[in-house]
């Protein structure tokens with residue numbers, strides 16, 4: 116697993132290191148309360164004359180000024196670009212706005228980008244950082260549960276295409292992740308629940324004991340108990356760092372983080388981005404992927420019952436929208452895991468262990484028919 120390094124005393128969780136093969140690209144994830152006000156977390160950031168904070172119209176009024184104050188002592192110039200909110204804006208237009216902003220200010224190649232927001236802002240800021248002048252540093256400041264447990268870590272950056280989710284992007288690691296858990300206080304309940312989907316994911320793919328822990332502590336998580344949330348964020352980041360550290364560019368192992376996503380991304384794209392949240396689609400997608408694991412003979416039927424029960428208890432949808440089997444198959448044919456035209460699914464092989472399999476269309480159709488409204 117990843118090595119933990121000493122953290123300033125104000126962090127409630129020791130920093131977690133993401134060990135990328137080239138040490139100079141490894142970085143720390145800081146998780147705790149009051150980090151937005153804690154000077155220690157913001158020391159030793161990449162040096163530059165200028166910083167650009169990328170946020171959206173919902174998050175900026177809540178946290179932008181505090182972040183600007185943190186950065187003002189380190190960067191002579193701190194600008195911001197505020198994008199429209201929503202998954203439907205994870206597109207070329209928003210990406211262009213970031214790049215336009217950088218060019219309009221003649222930003223140099225040391226300029227540091229700060230992604231202040233959820234996964235949508237994080238994915239787009241990271242992508243802009245990857246392509247502006249062929250790469251400038253960026254820092255993730257995740258403010259949703261989903262972003263703190265998953266999207267801010269690991270360097271997958273992207274925008275969506277109408278035909279497929281995250282289809283245009285790059286692997287590009289942040290210089291640091293600073294997850295102030297106090298920002299979750301303002302998160303709407305539906306978004307908290309969406310984040311729980313990615314937390315639940317880590318259990319069946321990598322840590323059976325964590326799955327037990329989530330089941331036992333689900334009510335505390337839903338009630339926003341701080342210590343339960345801190346453990347969920349910490350354990351999720353440890354697992355993600357451990358996976359990414361072994362397979363940064365998804366040549367094999369990293370695909371386990373895609374459990375539930377083949378069906379989930381089809382739901383998001385099929386409905387048009389934004390109707391179902393990413394976490395909701397992944398939650399439902401895990402029900403279908405669990406059923407596929409059972410129908411392939413890898414897991415007993417009780418596994419599906421257990422996963423569906425937990426996902427439903429969390430408040431996530433367990434019935435998929437009725438898009439039609441043919442449409443689902445068409446959507447899933449546009450997936451980055453596919454090879455040679457074969458749709459490949461992440462399946463559970465044993466509790467805490469996942470793998471990747473193809474499946475006959477007829478079996479996938481059975482799964483879809485069993486769980487679609």
Ligand SMILES: NC(=O)c1ccc[n+]([C@@H]2O[C@H](COP(=O)([O-])OP(=O)(O)OC[C@H]3O[C@@H](n4cnc5c(N)ncnc54)[C@H](O)[C@@H]3O)[C@@H](O)[C@H]2O)c1
Pocket residue numbers: 171173174177200201202205232233234235236238258259260261262265266267268269270271272281298299300301302303306309310393394
């Ligand atoms: N790169 C990765 O590894 C990775 C992993 C998982 C998900 N993702 C991507 O992340 C995106 C989903 O991220 P998300 O669930 O964070 O959605 P999001 O970024 O759309 O944020 C959810 C909503 O919460 C609002 N918000 C954010 N922080 C807030 C706060 N503290 N208080 C109040 N409101 C707040 C946002 O404005 C938005 O309306 C998807 O595009 C998904 O594909 C990427």
Ligand SMILES: O=C(O)C(=O)C[C@@H](O)[C@H](O)[C@H](O)COP(=O)(O)O
Pocket residue numbers: 265269271280281313365369370372373376451
């Ligand atoms: O980090 C990863 O790897 C993941 O798969 C994490 C997923 O939760 C996330 O939704 C990711 O963006 C999906 O990646 P994609 O390659 O299927 O677009």
Ligand SMILES: [Zn+2]
Pocket residue numbers: 265313376393397
């Ligand atoms: Zn995801």
